[in-house]
Amino acid sequence: MSNNIRALVIDDSRVMRTMVMESLKKANLAAFEFVEAEDGKDALDKLNASDIHIAFVDWNMPNMTGIDFVREVRAQERLKGDEPIPLVMVTSEKTMGKVQEALDGCGADAFISKPFTVEEFERKLKRVVELAKLVHLRRRRMERDATQADEPQPSGGLFSKLFG
Amino acid sequence: MTITQPHHDGAFPPAVADAVHVALVKTFAAICGEEPVPQANGSLACSSACVAGIISFIGDVFWSLSWVLAEDTAPSVVHKFVGMDIPFRGADMGDAVGELVNVLAGEVVAQLEQRHIKAQMSLPTVARGNPLELMSERGVAVDQREYTSTHGKFWLRLTSAKTSAFRGRNPGK
Numbered sequence: 311m312s313n314n315i316r317a318l319v320i321d322d323s324r325v326m327r328t329m330v331m332e333s334l335k336k337a338n339l340a341a342f343e344f345v346e347a348e349d350g351k352d353a354l355d356k357l358n359a360s361d362i363h364i365a366f367v368d369w370n371m372p373n374m375t376g377i378d379f380v381r382e383v384r385a386q387e388r389l390k391g392d393e394p395i396p397l398v399m400v401t402s403e404k405t406m407g408k409v410q411e412a413l414d415g416c417g418a419d420a421f422i423s424k425p426f427t428v429e430e431f432e433r434k435l436k437r438v439v440e441l442a443k444l445v446h447l448r449r450r451r452m453e454r455d456a457t458q459a460d461e462p463q464p465s466g467g468l469f470s471k472l473f474g
Numbered sequence: 475m476t477i478t479q480p481h482h483d484g485a486f487p488p489a490v491a492d493a494v495h496v497a498l499v500k501t502f503a504a505i506c507g508e509e510p511v512p513q514a515n516g517s518l519a520c521s522s523a524c525v526a527g528i529i530s531f532i533g534d535v536f537w538s539l540s541w542v543l544a545e546d547t548a549p550s551v552v553h554k555f556v557g558m559d560i561p562f563r564g565a566d567m568g569d570a571v572g573e574l575v576n577v578l579a580g581e582v583v584a585q586l587e588q589r590h591i592k593a594q595m596s597l598p599t600v601a602r603g604n605p606l607e608l609m610s611e612r613g614v615a616v617d618q619r620e621y622t623s624t625h626g627k628f629w630l631r632l633t634s635a636k637t638s639a640f641r642g643r644n645p646g647k
Contacts, residue, residue, distance in 0.1 A: 325556050402580030406587075
């Protein structure tokens with residue numbers, strides 16, 4: 311498993327995905343590797359297939375909007391008992407109603423308005439990137455523990471003593 | 475670009491036009507670091523190629539916004555916005571201008587909210603042509619303005635649904 315934070319960047323605009331990825335690379339927050347998705351449905355598939363630690367989500371997209379994606383991810387996490395991953399809305403929506411809907415109503419962790427700057431990313435995303443690092447760390451521990459549990463027990467160990 | 479002047483029987487709602495102007499100045503300043511200058515007697519036609527980002531709004535008023543950038547203006551503004559060179563005829567120009575008008579529309583909705591006017595925006599459409607002709611159906615109200623900046627000229631064209639759609643209302647009051 312890589313030490314990089316794996317970020318899912320969701321936007322129907324390729325240019326905007328590139329802008330988000332370039333800004334994250336320039337912001338001094340973490341080392342990232344990226345998975346790109348063109349809409350909410352595409353993102354759900356990639357989220358389930360990849361080991362994603364954080365997602366950056368546009369609001370207005372065809373097929374499945376960003377806010378519907380956020381709702382669906384939170385519902386799946388509750389159903390499966392998974393640890394929530396940080397979800398960041400990156401959107402041209404700016405009204406307080408939309409911010410509240412995303413953060414309080416749907417469970418997004420942060421809200422970035424377009425146009426954004428690298429400095430804004432550094433200032434507003436520090437906390438959520440730290441959360442993503444924790445998600446990454448816990449998954450690595452779980453993977454390591456699972457690997458150790460699968461390894462054969464040395465002979466003469468507790469298993470042998472108990473069950474001979 | 476040729477902008478066909480439609481027949482209309484009413485003015486575009488001034489409160490909405492004012493919100494768009496404020497949003498444009500704010501958005502352009504955030505992206506380009508300067509305020510664009512509106513031209514009092516700006517021309518309504520441009521002989522070179524243009525690209526337009528178009529977005530519609532529903533709510534208290536049914537209307538659309540077209541942000542029309544001249545061939546020389548678009549790559550310069552887009553470079554400031556996305557931080558990379560995108561040629562006017564490049565495939566990514568549509569993406570970039572679509573996002574540009576989307577950002578403007580987001581600020582427009584916020585400005586309208588401050589004026590107690592409800593609005594929801596659509597996904598953007600981008601049109602590019604030489605010349606680019608924007609046409610409207612008869613009976614709509616139009617407000618169009620030309621702006622200049624160090625990045626070049628551009629135009630805003632606001633078109634509302636037929637005036638019966640907001641007759642009897644006074645948006646923003």
